[in-house]
Each structure stands twice: as structure tokens, then as C-alpha cells.
Amino acid sequence: MxxxxxxxxxxxxxxxxxxxxxxxxxxxxxxxxxxxxxxxQKVWLVFGATGHIGRSLVKCALSHGDNVAAVGRTRENTMPQMQGWHERCLGLLCDVRVRATVRSAMERCIDRFGRIDIIV
Structure with a gap:
């Protein structure tokens, strides 16, 4: 080995x-x-939340009573899709190639929920 x-x-x-x-x-x-x-209760920041795996993670976290900041891609029309997912879910858009948008997503998550426990 x-x-x-x-x-x-x-x-x-x-x-x-x-x-x-x-x-x-x-x-x-x-x-x-x-x-x-x-x-x-945990606070999740899930990038790719509008994809298959990300959406499953968001649903699972919410079903366990956790708070989630669900981040979708900016090139998609995801905000209308993400609106109203859940009262403990904050829908955000972000281009992970642009550091400022990632920082903004993290700051908005902290502003809403006070902290971040898990980043996916």
C-alpha cells in the first residue's frame, strides 16, 4: 500500500x-x-441548490428543521423558481466564479440566520 x-x-x-x-x-x-x-438546528449554505443533488439536500435539511440559504446559478431564471420554497429557506443567486457574489451569498446567509454551520 x-x-x-x-x-x-x-x-x-x-x-x-x-x-x-x-x-x-x-x-x-x-x-x-x-x-x-x-x-x-443547523444553518446550511447550499450552492447548486436548484440542481438535483442540491435540491435534495435543501429538502432534507428543511425536513429536519434546519435553516437553508439555497444558492442558484445567476445565468438561470431561478429566483421565481426559488421563491416560496419554505419560510426557513433563503433563495439566493450567485456565480461561484466571481468571489464577490460568493461573499455576498455568505453575508446574506449570516444576516438572515446569524451564522453558517454547513457549506455545500
Missing amino acids: AADSPTSSTLFPTLNPNNTTSHLHLPSSTDPPSDTNPPT
Whole structure:
């Protein structure tokens, strides 16, 4: 196995089959919801939200009670399509090739929801 392989034990010691203890410690935010760890509302910024995968992510996040800034492409006529998706969904347009429009989308998301937890 090459040292730079995705499963190389030098990159990810926990994937070593001879290792009986995990040295990987994840933050508590990655723990699944339970009685002692209730789910918390997240704020998503989803680029490509008008495509198939993006739209599915938006619907899934909204169904879990999260807030979403759904970003569509500027060359499409997406604003009328995005209007009224959901009260917790902010429809935005952005050309990801132009840094100023990406920054504007992020700022508008923060202005509306106060923070960004997940960017896709």
C-alpha cells in the first residue's frame, strides 16, 4: 500500500487493522442525536441548490428543521423558481466564479440566520 493511499495507516491510524484502539477523537457535534444529545438546528449554505443533488439536500435539511440559504446559478431564471420554497429557506443567486457574489451569498446567509454551520 502506498504511503499516500487513502487507507494508509500513516494518514489514518484508526484504519490500521492491527490497531485495537482508536486514536481518532471527533467533536461532540458529530455524535448522533440521542436522549442525552438532542439535535440542534443547523444553518446550511447550499450552492447548486436548484440542481438535483442540491435540491435534495435543501429538502432534507428543511425536513429536519434546519435553516437553508439555497444558492442558484445567476445565468438561470431561478429566483421565481426559488421563491416560496419554505419560510426557513433563503433563495439566493450567485456565480461561484466571481468571489464577490460568493461573499455576498455568505453575508446574506449570516444576516438572515446569524451564522453558517454547513457549506455545500
